[in-house]
Amino acid sequence: MEQSGIDSFAPFLQREMEVTDMNKLWMDKRNIAVLITPGLLFILGLILLPILVALYLSFTNYDGVDYQFQGFDNYTQLIFHDPIFWKSLRHAVFLGLAFVLLQHPLAMFMAIITPYTGKFERILRVVIFIPSIISTFVTSQMWVSILSVQFGLINRVLGQVGLASWRQDWLGDPSIAIISIIFVASWQGFGYAYLLYYAGIKGIPSDLYEAAIVDGANRWQFNTRIVLPLMSPVIRINVVLAIVAGFKQMETVFLMTGGGPANSTQFLATYLHSKAFREGLFGYGSAISVLFVIFCLLITLVMNRLLKKDVGEF
Amino acid sequence: MKKLLTTLSAILVFTAVVTACGGNAEKPASNDGAKPTNTANTEKKPDSGQKVEIKFFSNNPDRTGGQGKAEQLLIDQYMQENPNVKITVETLSPDPQFQDKLKIYNVSGDLPDVTMMWGGARYLSPFVKNKSLVAFTKEDFAGQGFIDAAFDSFTMDGKIYGIPKNTDFLVVYVNKKVLADKGLEPPKTESDLFKIAEKLKGTDIVPMALDGRDAWPLALLFDAVVSRQSGGFDVYHKAIDRTGSFNDPAVVASAQKLQDMVKSGVFGDGFLNLDYGAARNLFGQGKAAMYLMGQWEMGLSTDANFPQEVRDNMIAIPYPASDDGKSPTTDLLAWFGGGYSVASTTKNTDEAKKFAIWLFKKENWARTVWQNGITFPAQAYDEFVTGNETQLQKDLTEILKSADEISGANSQDRLSASTSKGYLDSITELLALKTTPEKFAEAIDAIADKSHKELNP
Numbered sequence: 001m002e003q004s005g006i007d008s009f010a011p012f013l014q015r016e017m018e019v020t021d022m023n024k025l026w027m028d029k030r031n032i033a034v035l036i037t038p039g040l041l042f043i044l045g046l047i048l049l050p051i052l053v054a055l056y057l058s059f060t061n062y063d064g065v066d067y068q069f070q071g072f073d074n075y076t077q078l079i080f081h082d083p084i085f086w087k088s089l090r091h092a093v094f095l096g097l098a099f100v101l102l103q104h105p106l107a108m109f110m111a112i113i114t115p116y117t118g119k120f121e122r123i124l125r126v127v128i129f130i131p132s133i134i135s136t137f138v139t140s141q142m143w144v145s146i147l148s149v150q151f152g153l154i155n156r157v158l159g160q161v162g163l164a165s166w167r168q169d170w171l172g173d174p175s176i177a178i179i180s181i182i183f184v185a186s187w188q189g190f191g192y193a194y195l196l197y198y199a200g201i202k203g204i205p206s207d208l209y210e211a212a213i214v215d216g217a218n219r220w221q222f223n224t225r226i227v228l229p230l231m232s233p234v235i236r237i238n239v240v241l242a243i244v245a246g247f248k249q250m251e252t253v254f255l256m257t258g259g260g261p262a263n264s265t266q267f268l269a270t271y272l273h274s275k276a277f278r279e280g281l282f283g284y285g286s287a288i289s290v291l292f293v294i295f296c297l298l299i300t301l302v303m304n305r306l307l308k309k310d311v312g313e314f
Numbered sequence: 315m316k317k318l319l320t321t322l323s324a325i326l327v328f329t330a331v332v333t334a335c336g337g338n339a340e341k342p343a344s345n346d347g348a349k350p351t352n353t354a355n356t357e358k359k360p361d362s363g364q365k366v367e368i369k370f371f372s373n374n375p376d377r378t379g380g381q382g383k384a385e386q387l388l389i390d391q392y393m394q395e396n397p398n399v400k401i402t403v404e405t406l407s408p409d410p411q412f413q414d415k416l417k418i419y420n421v422s423g424d425l426p427d428v429t430m431m432w433g434g435a436r437y438l439s440p441f442v443k444n445k446s447l448v449a450f451t452k453e454d455f456a457g458q459g460f461i462d463a464a465f466d467s468f469t470m471d472g473k474i475y476g477i478p479k480n481t482d483f484l485v486v487y488v489n490k491k492v493l494a495d496k497g498l499e500p501p502k503t504e505s506d507l508f509k510i511a512e513k514l515k516g517t518d519i520v521p522m523a524l525d526g527r528d529a530w531p532l533a534l535l536f537d538a539v540v541s542r543q544s545g546g547f548d549v550y551h552k553a554i555d556r557t558g559s560f561n562d563p564a565v566v567a568s569a570q571k572l573q574d575m576v577k578s579g580v581f582g583d584g585f586l587n588l589d590y591g592a593a594r595n596l597f598g599q600g601k602a603a604m605y606l607m608g609q610w611e612m613g614l615s616t617d618a619n620f621p622q623e624v625r626d627n628m629i630a631i632p633y634p635a636s637d638d639g640k641s642p643t644t645d646l647l648a649w650f651g652g653g654y655s656v657a658s659t660t661k662n663t664d665e666a667k668k669f670a671i672w673l674f675k676k677e678n679w680a681r682t683v684w685q686n687g688i689t690f691p692a693q694a695y696d697e698f699v700t701g702n703e704t705q706l707q708k709d710l711t712e713i714l715k716s717a718d719e720i721s722g723a724n725s726q727d728r729l730s731a732s733t734s735k736g737y738l739d740s741i742t743e744l745l746a747l748k749t750t751p752e753k754f755a756e757a758i759d760a761i762a763d764k765s766h767k768e769l770n771p
Contacts, residue, residue, distance in 0.1 A: 063732070064421035065444045148592070149584030150520065150601060172526070172587035174746045260527060261586035262743035277414045279732045280440055282421075 051293075058287035063280050074287035084263050085288065088271040089295070095182055095267070096246025100239055103186040104193055108235075111197035112223055125198060132191030140255035143184045147171050171257055174264035181265050185252050189245060193238055200234035201227060236307040243303065247296055268292050366665045368401045371419075371426035373412040375405040380613055381479075381689060384682045388673055399665065408590060410528070413437065420446055425657035427666035431476045432651055433467030434727030435769050436734045441655070442470050448656040448667050449473040458676045459694035464650040467723050476653040477674050478692040479683075480610060483648035484534050484633055485713060487597060487605040487614060487706070491627040492519060501604075501634040504542060504571070511580040514603065520582030523602035525593040526745065527586065529738035533726040535606060536572065536741050538647050542636035543568040546645060547721040553759065554728045556766045560759035569744055569751035576745055586746055600624040606633075609714075610689050615706045630709035632717075646717035649724050650692050690714065733765040 025031060058074055060067040078085050114124050131139060146153045147170035155167045170180045204227060212222045250269035253259060259266040259274060266274075272292065276285025370389065374382030382405070389401045404426065406412045412430065417440065419425045425446050431437065441447050451474065452465065461481065468476035488500045496514060501507050511521045525531045541547050544564035552558025553565075575581065588596070597605035598620035605611075614620070615628045632643035654673070656666045673679055680691040681698045687707055703711070726734050737758055744754045 063440065064417060065440060144587075149587075150518070150582070150596065169584040169587070172584035174586075174748055177587070257587060258527065260529070260742060262739060262746045262748055264746070264748075274735065277417065278410065279735045280417060281732050 054286040054289055057283050058290045060283045061281075062283040062286070064282055067283060070283075074284050075291075077284070078287055078291065084266055084271060085291075087263060088266045088268045091178060091266065092247045092249065092268050094178070094246075095185060095249055096243040098182045098186060099189065099193075099242035099246055103190060104235075104238060104242060107190055107193035108197045108231075111194055111201055112227065114198060115201065116219075125194075128194050129191040131188055132195075136188060136251045137255060139188055140184070140252050143180075143187075144171065144256055147180055172261055174261050177257055177261065177265045181253055181256060184256065185245075185249060188252060189242075193242070196234055196238050196241075197231065200231050204230055239307065240300065240303055243299055244296065247292070247299070268295075364398060366399045366662055368399060368428060368662055368666050368669060369426035369660075370401050370403045371416070371429040372403055372405045373407055373409055373430045375407045377403070377405075379617075381610070381683070384679070384686060384688050387682055387686075388678050391678075392669060392672060399669070401669070408528070420444055423659060425659060427657055427660050427662050428670055429655055429657070431468075431653050431655035432727070433476060433478065433649075433653060434651070434723050435470070436727055436729055436731050438468065438470055438475055439769070440731055442475060446657055446659050447475040448658045448663060449475060450477065450667075450671075454671050455674060458674055459680065460674075461650075461692055461694070463720075463722070464692035467650050467727065468653055468655075476655040477670060478650040478653040479674075479679065479689075480650070480652050481648060481690040481692050481714065482608050482610065482651045483646050483690075483714060483717075484538055484606070484608055485630045485710065486522070486633055487607065487611065488629050488631055489597065489600060489603055489624060489627050490629055491623070492600060492603045498603075500629065500631050503637045504539075504634050505637045506634055507575065507580050508578055510603065511575075511578045515579055518601070520585075520596055520602040521580050522582075522604040522606055523588070523593040523596040524581045524585045524606050525588055525590045526581070526742070527589045529742050530726060531593075531606060532741045532745055533738055534608075534647065534724055536568065537721065537724050538633045539568045539571055540565060541645055541647065541721065542633070542641040543571065545636070545640035546719060547647070550725040551722070551728075553762050554725065554766065556763065560762055561755050565755045565758075566751045569754045572745060573747055573751065576747060586742065598624060609710050612689060612704075612706050612710055613687055615704050616687055628706055630706050630713065632713050643713075644717050645719045645721075646713065647721045647724060648714070648717065649722060649727065651724075651727060653692075728765075729761070730765040730768040732768065733761050737761050737765075 057067070059069060059071060061070050061073075110124075110128060114121055117124055145151065149155060149167075149169050149172065152170070154170065158164060158166050168176055171177050208226055208230075209222060212226055217225070248269055249267050250273070253265055253267050253270050254273070257265045259270040263271075268288065269292075272285050272288045275281050275288060370385070372382065372385055374380060374385060376382045377386040386403070389403065393399055393401055406415055413432070416425075416429060416431075419429075420441055421444075423446070425441075431441075431447075455477070460478070464478040464481070465474050468474055468478060486501070490500065493500060493510070496517075496519075498510055498513055499506075501510060507522070514521050524535070537547070537550060540549050544562075549558065549562055549564055550560070553560040553562070582602070585593070593602075593605065594607070594611065594614075596602040598614060598617060600621060600623070605614075609630075612630075615625045617625070632646065635641060635643045654670055656670050657663065660666070674693070676693050676695075676697075680693040680695045683689045683691050684695040684698045685700060687704055690710065726737060729737055740749075740754060740757045740761065743749045744751070749757070
């Protein structure tokens, strides 16, 4: 500083002035308004407005042609007289729980194991991720054929190894169908859950591993005492994603059973679709969607409360 | 600088708004996602007169077989005869998806000029309510040999909103050989069904293939069983008119019989998740002895996808008679379900109406579907009989000719749009053994009541 004269600061000063000039420009309310207008219009028109329309329609008996306002009729009907709605909600919660309690521990386990498989590491992660790249339509149809009663792979194999009595009507029996659906949905989503955990594990700096080894930790201790705690942000995100996925489950169910037999695999989204588009009860469908959004918000709120914990920097 | 920025953003906003509007004006078909097949006729013919483009919406993606073939043959012929008319075809299958999309088209005021339509209050009323269909008169079809009753299910408030294309009736397709191999004969009475199921138990042959996933065939079966139980079709007609009730001993007994059929394996395992194609395949590949479906599967025995041996052994029989002889096989569940309607809201309404009326000249539709072995027209087709008919065609003709009591509209088609799904669900639940016959009767009676109130406000 002492060595250089004030002149040498001139370019910096000028840049500083330009920056403040720029800042002023950015701070100008009118400019801000102009710049956010396109995005805002987009969001307003395509997201907020439809939500408001749906909210309004949920108070009507809109059937696609005309409607009368009927207050909270749809909601009282849904909440007090519609067992299928509650069943769908229960299934959604089931699926979310199955994701969290079955799919994710397994995905996490695989993710922890993968780095120790040496030359198989690459191949393993590709293989595990493949089902997630294939379109849901294709994998659902594939599972429908695998689970078919007469021609399905599972029943055939069971028959050939002498376990014919274990054969099931995997998708047609109302008490088993939901389990089949949960299994297939877990299988389909496994790749993404795995990928997030794997990336999380890969993101842990190797110095931590070296330090742990120097301190005499074995692999088990390293993974349970260091990796798992450091993974908690990833776990949090994954759990939220899993619950949300459970709630918005639609395509797998729609393609595999269509919510049947006799509503035994009905989920919120398929029920909404069936009410609104198949039965033409758009008002009622809107009411379901409004409750759907409220449930999702509630759950997010609860989860944020439950999982609020910081692991610190590493 | 500041000015420049403001100008730039103004331009940005402007373009965004303009492109957004432009996009809207072009009408993006947002619900076009589920369109597995989309056949378009791009063939151009020399000009003559005003150019017209008619949109034709069909539930038959296969344009080389079945009713899709008949449609396409006639469409091509019409375009040849009227070079100024171009007909583009959009197809979507299976039917529930087709109906979903049709409803969306109706609601958004975007109905194709000519569309496949189903008769009965359940399908027709939302369109009539929306005033989106052209009304025909019987004179439009004078001399085309239409069966008079065929227009009934397309008539609302005295106006005809659709042209019936088939005479539909429920039959049982039988693979003679599969039965004969086990020493069995085609069933004559309902108790024969149980005997066949008993005999086929433990084999990998399904006694009767049934499309349970779509639920509507289950409701047809229910109608048939009720008619056998009660000796006619009055029970459900009266229950839906509310001059009678589903809370009827005959309904409870029929429900019980249906559950017994399921328990004794008449429909095999897993029929509740068997879809249309799967059930049809089961029979076509010789894995099922019988197949319950409408006469429109007349082309089964000419479907090259199936083994010749199976095709050669196919016959069609009426749904078996009741054991007590109260309801013989001449009581036939027959209705006029499918047809075409013309949109009243498009700019081509007149041209489309002209085409639809032309389509149903007897030498067009009736002759084409019969001589190609596709289906039974809702028109007299005697003059087009060639003598080269397949066994199935002959059997089906015989079934229809010998029928002396005809049901008219089947039960599910008579219910309102919003209640029919609940009705089908109840029947599925019954067949899934998830409810008792008594509770089932009460449930569908409540549905019939609700439907009646909705249709007669």
